Amino acid sequence: MNTLRLPGDDRAKSPYTGYTRDHWEAAADGLLTAAWQWATPRGALLALPGRPSVSGVRSDGLEGYARTFLAAGFLVAGAGGKDPHGRLERYAEGLAAGTRTPGRDDTESWPLILGHDVAGQPMVESASVALGLRMTRPWLWDRLDEDVQDRAEEWLRGALRHVPSPNNWYLFPYTVAGFLESVGRGDAETARARERALGLLETWYRGQGWYADGDGRAFDHYNGWALHLYPVLDDLLGSAGTGPYGARLREHLESFGLLFGADGAPVHFGRSLTYRFAAASAVGLGAVTGHTPLAPGVSRRLISGTLRYFLDRGAVGPDGLLGLGWHGPHEATLQNYSGPASPYWASKAFVCLLAPAGHPLWTATEEAAPSEGPDRVLALPAPGLLIQSTREDGIVRLHNHGSDHVRPHEGESAAEDDPLYGRQAYSTRTGPTTAADTADNHLAVVVDGARSVRRRIHPLGAGGGDGWGWAASWHRPVFPSGPPMVPGLRVESVTVAHGPLELRVHRVLGAPPGAAVEQTGWATGPGDPLHSALRPLLGWREQDEVPAPQGTAYTPRAVLPRLTAPAEGTAVYAALATLTAGQDRGVLAGAVDEVTVDGDRVEVRWSDDGSRTSVTFGPVAVHRTAARETPHRI
DSSP states (O other), rough: OOOOOOOOHHHHHHHHOOHHHHHHHHHHHHHHHHHGBOOOOOOOOSSSSSSOOOOOHHHHHHHHHHHHHHHHHHHOOOOTOOOOOHHHHHHHHHHHHHHHHOOOSSOOOOOOOTTTTTTTTHHHHHHHHHHHHHHHHTTTTSSOOEEEEEEEEEEEHHGSSOOSSSSGGGHHHHHHHHHHHHTOOOOOOHHHHHHHHHHHHHHHEEEEEEEOOSSOOOTHHHHHIIIHHHHHHHHHHHHHOSSSSSHHHHHHHHHTTTSTTTSSOOOSSSSSSGGGGGGGGGHHHHHSSOSSOHHHHHHHHHHHHHHHHHHTSSSBOSSBBBBOOOOOOOOEEEEEOOOOGGGGGGGGGGGGGOOTSSHHHHHHHHOOOOOGSSEEEEEEEETTTEEEETTTTTTTEEEESSSSOOOOTTTTTSSSSSSTTTEEESSSOOOOTTTTTTSSSSEEEEEEEEEEESSOOOEEEEEETTTTEEEEEEEEEEEESSSSOOOOOOEEEEEEETTEEEEEEEEEEEEEEEEEEEEEEEOBBOOOOOOEEEEEEEEEOEEEEEETTOOSSSSSSSSEEEEEEEEEEEEEEEEEEEEEEESSSSTTTSSSEEEEETEEEEEEEEETTEEEEEEETTTTEEEOOOGOOOOOOO
């Protein structure tokens, strides 16, 4: 339930969400007011209540200051400096107090900025401080005493002199350097930080608007709230603006705009999901800068839908604070770096407030979200993702054949399960099961009673056409416990999206004698209006349902369908899967008229339109033949 004080709905201007710019301003004001109740006497630290992060309470307090400063910065800058609550005065006083004796263990001092492997969280927060100062320069920075400016610069330069984590963290010193240059304090050190970050960003760009978060293959929400946001916002705030970043954001939104359900939810996929409506920051930034393919009414529908989705579902507690979790508290959503103020990276969504009240983002009438239009299937070969949305239930599904969270230096022996990346599919209505429960949407090889996990994902391609699409990958099964890696064991996987249906085909190679395979489907809660089902087509022997007692971010307990079969050597398995709401629960029963097998080639004929889809392994190829073109079979 939403505990913030918001205006009444405006269903004339915003027929889908009821939210306007006034609602965004009120949400920012409410979150800031609640957070500042926990400030130290001079406001250098906002020590919010809750379990501390691995970085410790002082770093957590800096996080509270820095991340709320982002919201305040967007709010005041978007209002042309109007600050009726005097928020910037408090942030100015906090800056002066925090930088007076950094590193000391006293009431106000900020921790020093060190390398990512030595209490490195302050480097993350330095970017928010720098960005807040840059946005509010005329009303805050320019009014500071010179000695406070000098102290702030010296503290910020710690981000330029230490090693970031090998991923989006390089954009933190980039952002710090951009601020210092904007106030006439640039030099060779700031130039190196910016050049280094942009050079790495080029190597991480993989096409179709998607960056990997580092040298590996992590494609997730960091694309929007970090990898696109920092360089595009840097351009907006006054840099040269000659790079490719705006065009890349536009292309990113071509696909990312589809990753919000009709209820406003983003896809529950990847780490740091406690940042919640920060997922909409790229949409808002695109609207503010003009680097977007989305109409203003569509952009507002997406950002307001996401804000309302979380506010209506308990993201803000009775104390007015954003809590750790997804809807309400949810431990499995968190990482060890998550502290009480971590959810306030959601402040990035307030970038939309940089658009003034007369901007089309706020004056246009809301329009339907992409997921509320015709059914869509969109293949993204660059990140190895397949997006599937259905209008009837408003669900968006993301089939993952290219994104993992395994760094290049980590081998296949990194065998722990990673539910936030390792599953075959994610959606806007379901979350993955925890590592302690049976994995949902997973093909496991079972050896000596131990189930394999999927860690490093190797994409094999993606494609499709009007109303259908496919994506494929392979992985080497590894085992968190029990037997070591099995030599030669390999799983090749293909997902074909056809309307609300998912054809899942796997070729298992090198399975040892006595092994088995298991395919699971979507995890849903008892009594949930959602329906998850699996139908065996080829190779599977038995089917049942298994409980997930620890539940998901959406339900305290869950259940998931499962198929099982023995496995030895090389074999091909095929099944239909579905996740629906409000549709015929027997949708899988008559979905396929015929299944034919020819060695490593599987072909199905769909009953709705008579078309045929063939999946061939070695190498993987997927083809679709329309009914009128179906060749005669003898």
